[in-house]
Amino acid sequence: MTLKLHCFGESGHSYKAALTLELGPLDWEPVHVDFFNGVARSAEFRSGVNEMGEAPVLVDGETHISQSGVIQSYLTEKTGKFGGETPEEDREILRWILWDNHKLSSNTGVLRFMMNFLSPQHRSDDVIAFLTGRQKAALQILETHLTQRDWMVGRSVTNADLTCCGYLFYEEPFGFTRADWPAIDRWLNRIADLPGWKHPYDLMRPAYPDKA
């Protein structure tokens, strides 16, 4: 049965799930979420798809799963790929998934939203500066970690890589320039060289009016 992913192109959290599906490779198709018209926050979406009002949501028959990190773990159970080789590696992968959701993709996602998709009168320079500082601190931890290793955990690509890269392939400006972070830059090239890799906008249709 074809897996369905409620998602939209601008969502790096959706991209983590979409990329994990695509690299599986698993039989899947995107279900477009009209995010900028408020669909994810609607009562219908909350009651029928996800009470958290968020994308992505994976639908596998009767099973609905949200939060990209849970979707990634579920897909690893299906494919046997992108998990650790030992219990220690599994814990380390979960550690980076949590860190990414707490410190990297969270701040980067909101910052990129504010700088590109929010109307200028709702932007705050103070909030952008605050989020930029938090993003920079997270990127420095990622850069340091990747300076002496090819992949986040173990000897090959895992869900730790596929979560941390969630927002880092987008070209819209959000205070991240690959040339400033050489270890991250090389690691992103390694991910993009994986067989079957695709850019977020090639996996999921954008929802922002100018791009859709």
Place this chain on the structure above:
Amino acid sequence: MTLKLHCFGESGHSYKAALTLELGPLDWEPVHVDFFNGVARSAEFRSGVNEMGEAPVLVDGETHISQSGVIQSYLTEKTGKFGGETPEEDREILRWILWDNHKLSSNTGVLRFMMNFLSPQHRSDDVIAFLTGRQKAALQILETHLTQRDWMVGRSVTNADLTCCGYLFYEEPFGFTRADWPAIDRWLNRIADLPGWKHPYDLMRPAYPDKA
């Protein structure tokens, strides 16, 4: 062997781990992190304890584990408590752990820090308003979820409860008044009624100079 937890009283992320240890009950002791003097971000802490520069960190012999959600999962393997009764419940618990770290405790922790522990000249009204809005959206999801159930997942207390309550027992002002959220208020009372429950400052020494 006594488990050690690098932690400090003001850290709700530390509290999630400390409370899971205490309710286990497991033989553990806190190792005080002098957070407000920058210890967690020092080169020594990063190289010797946690490259992420954060508390809590659990030390179990040679094993070091950071990120409260990973510590909680590790302790559940030890005690057999606070996990799900089925694989579906396990996924649901992980979903709320990720959501809490991404949407609730993350915003609440920073907001509380800004409003109580940051010198006034570094505070920004715009950032406080931004974080307050994000906290309110997360609290509304929690309130709705708890309106028709006693515990976050399944029939009794799990790690999903012990993560989401991380910052909600603190008395310092951070835009959360229990009376405004009746379902959350009743649920916090249920948690506080668990045998062995303790307030964060009774489990871990505060690090802020006025409180230490």
